[in-house]
Amino acid sequence: MEPVCERQRRMEKPRKKFADIIEKAMVAANTMDRDELLFSYKGILYPVTFCSPEVFKAMESLEARSDDMILAGYPKSGTNWLGQILSDLLVIFEKKTQNKESSVNDEELEEFPYLEIGDTGKYERMNKLPSRRLIFTHLLPENLPRSIFKNKAKILLLLRNPKDVATSFYHFTNRMSPLPSYETWDDFFVAFMTKKMPWGSYFEYLSKWNKYANDENVMTITYEELKENPVLGVKNIAAFFGISLTEKELQSVVERSSFQSMKKNSQKTHGAFGDVLFRKGGVSDWKNLFSEDQNEKMDKAFEEHVGGTKLGAKLKYEVYCKA
Template sequence: MSRNRERFIETVNNSLLQTEKLASKGMLFSYRGILYPTSVTSPETLEALQSFEARSDDVILVGYPKTGTNWLEEIVRELESAGGKYTEEEMRENINAEKKLDTFPRLEFGDPGIYERMKELPSRRVITTHLPPHLLPRSIFQNKAKILLLLRNPKDTAVSYYHFYNNMPVLPSFASWDEYFADFMNGKVTWGSYFDHLVEWNKYMDNEKIMMINYEELKEDQVLGMKKIAAFFGFSLCEEDFHTIVKNTSFQAMKEKSKETHGMFGDILFRKGVVGNWRNLFSKAQNEEMERKFEECLGGTKLAAKMKYNVYCKA
């Protein structure tokens, strides 16, 4: 396990243990109109983020919360590791570098000094974020780092985020699904509106440095999805590697080892990982409201076609 994962576990575990001392109103802060949890970041860190210096060989993973970014990150790290054919000594050096520098598994997490420390990390860096394009450091686009954007149908995303909110002690809980749904639709949740997030990324559909992949697509055929990812980033793997990674990164496998990889956070993070669970919570009126919202924001776009909204969100 990498040191940045260990550091994250330590931070989250401490946050969970200290939650009783934190009033609900102190759990979040607003930065440029978007809410963030005080337990993992700060306005000062988000300001300092613009100083981050991207490299052309950085592997940038982007996904709105609860779209499957933890799963994708594990898959890509395994692909990068297998494709890099690192020696044991190189692996130890990478882990020791992360340990020394106290890095985190999300670009926007940590203290303001983290971006200066990240300069010392060896290439190839795998960096994950929930941020939309306008809040990402300009260097990511200027230096032409490759970006893998994960998409998930908004109905399942909303449901997964609802359970996450109510199970995560460092976030304020909701009294009901109806109360949460109204806030989700209005972007009054951490990391803002999922619709705004998608509208922004739709503008990058034709950027050759950006690849978009569906959560649902990965669930249906993980090997095929991984082959597309490997080709995009230039990872060289044999057929056996792909099948080994599938075995190591299945939802059940990750759930079983979640305490080891994510500490107390593990039970909260890995819940069901299924497609179509939204049908258990959405009312007819809520379904129609989201249909209208999606059509208004993304109807007829290339991103909507890529998401297969009409397939995965059909009532």
């Protein structure tokens, strides 16, 4: 049987790999012009130092499993935060089930959980990973491997209000050389509203995922509700993935995944990139950037694209996005 400490040790490896991937991407991007940083695949822009058409084609070879723990979310919606929660829940699950140690070579287990970032051989390695697997992604549902839906893998869909997503994305891109930077917030806002962002349009993302809002294998949670009541949020997430928690375990996960705790440990978990990744972690930071005209444009776009939808209602736009 595999000791829990061994599982925790193994889960540290993808974090180191995360830091290595980011560092290499930043070094490569420093030698590139701004217009060389993104490429288009099926009409959506992606960073060339993280993704490639060859990787997207190879991704179809991934064999999803019904016990996979998949986290989907648009960039800057809080996927690293929720990823920490899922990692902690998986450690608890392993402790309780005491899965037998896999015969797979330990070196093969060093896999970065973001599905679309890596090399073409990544998916063959993922197919050898023992259950349960953590998989994170920013992709639209139609760009995911078909086996995810065919094999009824469980998907946790994370949403965040568009104004805070845009604000966080703006600060993030200006500190990440693999992504195009912007001289002003106004320039960034135009790009955000005109589908020129890495991983595509926020509103298209919500619209496409809304088609799966009633799927029994998809659970939707918002950044804001998790901030307001992390205990209830973690409890519901654990139940969705079939993981039972004691009150002590629940509190431990909540404490370890708090923004303060993650920011404090960011250098250890994400290297030099930690300071970029964990900036504020709050709600309503958009009020420091949005002009009245930009507020009106965002309000109109939200209503046009997701007004009246289940995901639109879930976001409580009137509560979090009105001045």
